[in-house]
Amino acid sequence: METTNAVQSIQDFTPSCAASCKCKGYQDVKEDSIQTETKVQGHGPRLSKANLFTLLSLWMELFPREEKEDRNENEIVAQTRSTGLVVVRDQRVLGLHCSGSELHAGQVAVIRHGPKLAASELYFSRKPCATCLKMLINVGVSRISFWPGDPEFSLLVGGCNGMDSISQEAVLDAIASEKLKSNSRPHIGVAMQPLALSFQQFVMETSSGCEFMGRISEDCPDLDIGDLFHRQMKQNMDTFSREFLILQEQRHRDILATIGLENFCMEPYFSNLRQNMRELVRVLASVAASVPLLQHGFYRKDPQPTASESVQPPGVSQETARHCTIQARLLAYRTEDSKIGVGAVIWAEGKFGGCDGTGRLYLVGCGYNAYPVGSEYGEYPQMGNKQQDRKRRKYRYIIHAEQNALSFRSAEIREEENTMLFVTKCPCDECIPLIQGAGVKQIYTTDLDSGKDKGDISYLRFSGLRGVLKFIWQKTSLTRCASEHAGPHLANGCVGKHRRQAEQEPYCNKRPRSAMTEDHTPCLLNNGLGPLASSPVSPD
Numbered sequence: 001m002e003t004t005n006a007v008q009s010i011q012d013f014t015p016s017c018a019a020s021c022k023c024k025g026y027q028d029v030k031e032d033s034i035q036t037e038t039k040v041q042g043h044g045p046r047l048s049k050a051n052l053f054t055l056l057s058l059w060m061e062l063f064p065r066e067e068k069e070d071r072n073e074n075e076i077v078a079q080t081r082s083t084g085l086v087v088v089r090d091q092r093v094l095g096l097h098c099s100g101s102e103l104h105a106g107q108v109a110v111i112r113h114g115p116k117l118a119a120s121e122l123y124f125s126r127k128p129c130a131t132c133l134k135m136l137i138n139v140g141v142s143r144i145s146f147w148p149g150d151p152e153f154s155l156l157v158g159g160c161n162g163m164d165s166i167s168q169e170a171v172l173d174a175i176a177s178e179k180l181k182s183n184s185r186p187h188i189g190v191a192m193q194p195l196a197l198s199f200q201q202f203v204m205e206t207s208s209g210c211e212f213m214g215r216i217s218e219d220c221p222d223l224d225i226g227d228l229f230h231r232q233m234k235q236n237m238d239t240f241s242r243e244f245l246i247l248q249e250q251r252h253r254d255i256l257a258t259i260g261l262e263n264f265c266m267e268p269y270f271s272n273l274r275q276n277m278r279e280l281v282r283v284l285a286s287v288a289a290s291v292p293l294l295q296h297g298f299y300r301k302d303p304q305p306t307a308s309e310s311v312q313p314p315g316v317s318q319e320t321a322r323h324c325t326i327q328a329r330l331l332a333y334r335t336e337d338s339k340i341g342v343g344a345v346i347w348a349e350g351k352f353g354g355c356d357g358t359g360r361l362y363l364v365g366c367g368y369n370a371y372p373v374g375s376e377y378g379e380y381p382q383m384g385n386k387q388q389d390r391k392r393r394k395y396r397y398i399i400h401a402e403q404n405a406l407s408f409r410s411a412e413i414r415e416e417e418n419t420m421l422f423v424t425k426c427p428c429d430e431c432i433p434l435i436q437g438a439g440v441k442q443i444y445t446t447d448l449d450s451g452k453d454k455g456d457i458s459y460l461r462f463s464g465l466r467g468v469l470k471f472i473w474q475k476t477s478l479t480r481c482a483s484e485h486a487g488p489h490l491a492n493g494c495v496g497k498h499r500r501q502a503e504q505e506p507y508c509n510k511r512p513r514s515a516m517t518e519d520h521t522p523c524l525l526n527n528g529l530g531p532l533a534s535s536p537v538s539p540d
């Protein structure tokens with residue numbers, strides 16, 4: 001389905017992309033997208049890689065900030081907008097970043113990856129500013145793709161010192177960026193593609209029916225889960241539209257013209273572009289709605305940690321756990337399993353850091369369930385457990401999300417660091433020893449399948465897994481609510497100090513539920529920094 005769509009996208013985007021972006025890599029995008037989408041035909045709609053990386057970059061812009069930024073916030077509001085970035089090399093994700101308090105996302109990538117950025121592809125949630133662009137061109141990246149909204153050096157956000165001076169600076173930055181672009185080797189432009197017709201519907205269905213919502217539905221049988229999902233989605237849509245879309249058409253046209261995308265200003269390209277942007281934002285809103293931190297969160301199930309577990313580092317905040325889980329859920333839309341998409345991301349907490357908006361967290365690897373690299377569609381069996389002939393079942397062939405995340409990781413797993421796996425499905429018996437052997441210290445997941453033996457795949461070992469802390473998506477109990485008043489809690493139940501404590505609402509607060517999770521963000525998002533995180537969770 002998306003094959004046609006990818007081809008369609010090429011027709012839709014050719015004039016503007018070729019003309020306005022000087023997109024010498026246009027042919028490459030075409031080949032990539034066709035190759036990516038035709039390789040596996042026959043199952044449900046699937047995200048193209050370009051769209052997946054675009055969505056991940058938007059989502060990274062909203063990475064929860066653990067610490068309050070020290071920098072003069074007015075300065076940031078006035079000029080620079082928080083930006084998300086995905087670094088891809090050889091079709092693999094090398095890094096997920098966002099702007100920090102001092103550094104822009106592009107600068108963070110240069111610091112984190114250095115010469116490894118050569119020949120990489122970068123997906124930005126905003127057009128990067130000239131300061132970042134010159135370094136990225138210099139280090140030899142092969143392609144820079146950006147979301148065609150307000151650029152990093154904002155043309156939209158007015159400052160407290162008067163709009164004009166700031167706009168002038170932003171315009172100067174846009175001119176410098178264009179000059180850098182026209183003299184550079186990397187292909188710089190817009191790589192997102194229109195979605196398949198049924199894709200949005202597919203994402204809504206699979207998001208509202210995913211295991212995280214399934215757990216909520218089991219725990220709260222009286223709750224109208226469809227209604228909950230739609231409310232969450234609507235809130236997300238409002239927030240994300242303000243963040244990523246430019247509501248006024250003329251404003252959008254002006255910005256596109258200023259950042260060198262004037263060919264997108266013409267019809268039908270302008271309407272197509274806005275439609276594609278809206279659709280992708282809607283996909284993000286659906287996926288983000290599927291893990292609502294209302295009465296549920298990631299908590300330890302086993303009340304008494306073993307001796308080795310009790311010396312483990314604390315878990316990340318609920319907002320960070322949710323954020324990484326949603327990254328994994330986005331990855332799952334690249335699955336090659338027609339029945340279920342599974343996504344996994346591995347993050348580690350380094351000893352140093354702070355330059356990144358992710359704090360000390362850095363990406364180790366990510367993956368989704370798919371057949372071995374290079375296989376053609378139909379080469380392997382695809383049937384599930386209901387197939388009587390076991391030879392026709394998929395399980396002996398498919399590579400699990402965790403296995404791909406470990407196989408193609410971009411960083412080593414270090415014994416002395418806290419390495420965390422976020423996976424959208426309970427790890428199966430085949431993956432448990434791999435996770436343990438690799439040195440993963442914490443798992444964040446659902447356990448709906450835990451204890452099941454499905455024949456060719458079983459989930460019997462997860463509950464007995466020791467030495468790895470398990471944070472399971474489950475309901476916050478009343479006792480948790482009571483203990484929350486004693487102070488903020490990390491996902492392992494440790495009471496930790498947190499600068500943002502006062503700003504957070506505990507789950508048992510009397511505020512209406514619908515206003516308790518996603519809407520932490522709007523007021524904070526407006527400062528251009530993205531949402532701030534805290535850890536209002538408590539132990540079992």
Ligand SMILES: O=c1ccn([C@H]2C[C@H](O)[C@@H](COP(=O)(O)OP(=O)(O)OP(=O)(O)O)O2)c(=O)[nH]1
Pocket residue numbers: 337339340342368369384385398399400401402425426427428431454457
């Ligand atoms: O830790 C895991 C476990 C499973 N999978 C993938 C492998 C396979 O692609 C799919 C199997 O899912 P499941 O166990 O739900 O089986 P099913 O084929 O969907 O059948 P059923 O209807 O019996 O659940 O999930 C992973 O990526 N990681």
